[in-house]
Amino acid sequence: MNRINQLFETKSENILSIYFTAGHPELSNIAELIQLLEESGVDMIEIGMPFSDPLADGPVIQQSSQKALANGMNIHLLFEQLKDIRKTVKIPLLLMGYLNPVMHFGVEKFCAECKKAGVDGVILPDLPMEEYEASYKKVFEENGLRFIFLISPQTSEARIHKIDSLSNGFIYMVSSSATTGATGSLSEAQLAYFNKVKSLKLKNPLVVGFGISNRENYLEVCKYANGAIIGSAFVRMLEKPGDWTVNTREFIKSIQ
Amino acid sequence: MSYFVDEKGFYGRFGGAYIPEMLYANVEELRTQYLKIMESDQFRNDYQFLLKHYAGRPSPLYPAKRLSELYKTNIFLKREDLNHTGSHKLNNTIGQILIAKALGKTRIIAETGAGQHGVATATVCALMNLECIVYMGETDVQRQYPNVMRMKMLGAEVVPVTSGNKTLKDATNEAIRDWINHPENTHYIIGSVVGPHPYPDMVSKFQSIISEEIKLQLKEHIGRELPDYAIACVGGGSNAIGTFYHFIDHPEVKLVAVEASGLGVDTNETAATIACGELGIIHGSKTYLMQNQDGQITEPYSISAGLDYPGIGPVHAHLHETGRLTVMDATDKEALDAAFRLTQIEGIIPALESAHALAALEKMRFRPEDIVVVTVSGRGDKDMDTYIKCMNDKL
Numbered sequence: 044m045n046r047i048n049q050l051f052e053t054k055s056e057n058i059l060s061i062y063f064t065a066g067h068p069e070l071s072n073i074a075e076l077i078q079l080l081e082e083s084g085v086d087m088i089e090i091g092m093p094f095s096d097p098l099a100d101g102p103v104i105q106q107s108s109q110k111a112l113a114n115g116m117n118i119h120l121l122f123e124q125l126k127d128i129r130k131t132v133k134i135p136l137l138l139m140g141y142l143n144p145v146m147h148f149g150v151e152k153f154c155a156e157c158k159k160a161g162v163d164g165v166i167l168p169d170l171p172m173e174e175y176e177a178s179y180k181k182v183f184e185e186n187g188l189r190f191i192f193l194i195s196p197q198t199s200e201a202r203i204h205k206i207d208s209l210s211n212g213f214i215y216m217v218s219s220s221a222t223t224g225a226t227g228s229l230s231e232a233q234l235a236y237f238n239k240v241k242s243l244k245l246k247n248p249l250v251v252g253f254g255i256s257n258r259e260n261y262l263e264v265c266k267y268a269n270g271a272i273i274g275s276a277f278v279r280m281l282e283k284p285g286d287w288t289v290n291t292r293e294f295i296k297s298i299q
Numbered sequence: 300m301s302y303f304v305d306e307k308g309f310y311g312r313f314g315g316a317y318i319p320e321m322l323y324a325n326v327e328e329l330r331t332q333y334l335k336i337m338e339s340d341q342f343r344n345d346y347q348f349l350l351k352h353y354a355g356r357p358s359p360l361y362p363a364k365r366l367s368e369l370y371k372t373n374i375f376l377k378r379e380d381l382n383h384t385g386s387h388k389l390n391n392t393i394g395q396i397l398i399a400k401a402l403g404k405t406r407i408i409a410e411t412g413a414g415q416h417g418v419a420t421a422t423v424c425a426l427m428n429l430e431c432i433v434y435m436g437e438t439d440v441q442r443q444y445p446n447v448m449r450m451k452m453l454g455a456e457v458v459p460v461t462s463g464n465k466t467l468k469d470a471t472n473e474a475i476r477d478w479i480n481h482p483e484n485t486h487y488i489i490g491s492v493v494g495p496h497p498y499p500d501m502v503s504k505f506q507s508i509i510s511e512e513i514k515l516q517l518k519e520h521i522g523r524e525l526p527d528y529a530i531a532c533v534g535g536g537s538n539a540i541g542t543f544y545h546f547i548d549h550p551e552v553k554l555v556a557v558e559a560s561g562l563g564v565d566t567n568e569t570a571a572t573i574a575c576g577e578l579g580i581i582h583g584s585k586t587y588l589m590q591n592q593d594g595q596i597t598e599p600y601s602i603s604a605g606l607d608y609p610g611i612g613p614v615h616a617h618l619h620e621t622g623r624l625t626v627m628d629a630t631d632k633e634a635l636d637a638a639f640r641l642t643q644i645e646g647i648i649p650a651l652e653s654a655h656a657l658a659a660l661e662k663m664r665f666r667p668e669d670i671v672v673v674t675v676s677g678r679g680d681k682d683m684d685t686y687i688k689c690m691n692d693k694l
Contacts, residue, residue, distance in 0.1 A: 095595040097472075143581070144594035144595065145594070146594065147594025148593075171318065198324065222476045
């Protein structure tokens with residue numbers, strides 16, 4: 044069984060997912076970082092594949108992507124670094140990035156490599172639902188990969204239902220009309236949106252991302268969804284001086 | 300075979316709308332509304348009125364006598380340089396500002412490289428009393444200072460973009476991010492036939508006024524509507540599609556797009572996307588683009604800031620792939636030579652972009668009876684620093 048489905052079968056509340064950009068701040072510690080996150084109690088991990096033009100991302104993830112590329116990260120190297128990850132790590136792993144590098148790598152080869160490495164799901168925000176269904180669904184499914192769609196406050200109810208019917212993992216609920224990394228407390232409009240989506244009784248679990256930066260936000264959004272994703276705040280934390288393993292443990296502890 | 304966009308937003312295998320979900324509602328609103336708005340009487344009247352009385356259209360189609368003698372053929376210059384604000388860019392911004400108004404948008408954003416599109420956008424925003432924010436790479440802000448000040452004088456806010464390489468593609472990314480963050484009140488005026496569907500088609504239609512006029516004007520000059528050649532420079536490709544649009548379904552008209560090859564197509568310092576690019580996704584569109592072996596988008600180079608876009612409009616990728624379009628290139632040096640040539644024999648100082656189209660004349664063979672239309676997309680005022688440097692170097 045796909046580890047994403049397994050996770051949501053055994054746990055339906057307060058799921059904590061962490062995003063980091065592969066190759067940032069260091070090129071070669073991905074496996075260690077993933078192990079450490081699992082040990083610290085993180086439920087799911089999204090590994091960012093850096094792209095030169097990340098147009099859905101705010102400054103923090105843009106800069107981490109640029110640094111990762113300057114460090115020499117690419118998809119080949121990422122799979123190389125993930126090749127033994129399933130010897131130790133049990134939690135679901137997803138790759139998140141943009142379509143162009145994946146297309147360039149070759150979609151079929153990419154899916155096959157994901158399967159080989161033990162990747163469970165993929166998030167490509169600029170691959171639209173219609174195009175996924177027409178040209179990508181088959182190869183993703185053949186390799187046991189869950190494709191994760193985003194919804195935003197702008198997404199219509201009819202479209203949310205369509206996305207729900209195409210999904211088999213979870214739905215990534217973008218918390219507000221914003222790129223990644225926005226901060227602040229939840230507004231009335233956001234709460235109304237969360238309540239609306241919750242009331243739709245979708246078949247897929249919901250995980251909230253974008254703008255979740257601390258324990259307070261995390262607990263708040265978990266009232267409306269099955270879990271939350273912390274990205275920019277974690278990426279920023281990784282740049283802090285000192286021992287990154289100590290800092291990472293402290294950060295995860297501060298959220299849970 | 301259709302050379303135009305299909306109902307899914309594709310030109311053959313190019314185009315589409317590869318956008319994050321956060322932009323879906325905005326792009327969908329535009330997709331479902333743009334043709335309805337453009338076909339309404341109100342829009343047609345307003346658009347035609349502004350083109351005539353504000354932009355100063357039709358722009359002349361000038362029979363360039365001395366240039367014709369030089370190349371031993373019949374050359375007509377489509378004078379977009381005489382359009383208000385100094386280039387063809389205003390044709391599109393007038394159209395899009397009317398669309399934005401019809402959609403009830405109150406805030407306008409745009410990207411700009413050299414500043415021509417930014418100025419054209421700031422101009423129509425002043426005219427329509429709408430808030431205007433122009434994203435411009437920090438490098439370009441420094442290189443194109445007079446255009447920055449024109450935009451500010453027109454009341455626009457110019458935001459220097461410090462992400463990535465700090466040039467046009469980064470300015471476009473930042474404008475897209477702004478749109479994601481302001482989905483309800485904002486319209487994004489894209490300056491070329493790039494971006495997600497319906498932008499390439501919408502911008503093509505607004506620029507198609509160029510070839511619509513060429514047909515009528517040729518008829519007046521020589522008694523026939525169709526030239527043998529239609530030649531234009533191509534970066535994203537908006538003046539080129541405008542020049543080709545009404546000739547696309549007339550196979551007897553040879554369409555020639557001239558890319559900027561910078562220091563040469565065999566160097567890394569080039570913006571010749573068709574010659575050197577590969578298939579990929581840029582700014583929501585599937586097309587040819589300049590990228591490295593890992594699918595990271597690379598920075599193109601050309602002496603002309605208006606042509607150094609790493610992608611090309613999907614319509615041009617399709618026209619090229621189907622063999623309908625001939626793609627040539629001109630280097631920095633060839634463009635500079637062509638600019639000085641036109642200035643000295645016809646008294647027209649062209650923009651560096653347009654000089655690339657003129658440079659192609661040197662490499663082509665024409666019959667004495669051929670009718671050749673070349674679009675001069677903009678005037679050279681903004682490029683005087685480059686021209687002055689060139690003159691000083693020759694002294």
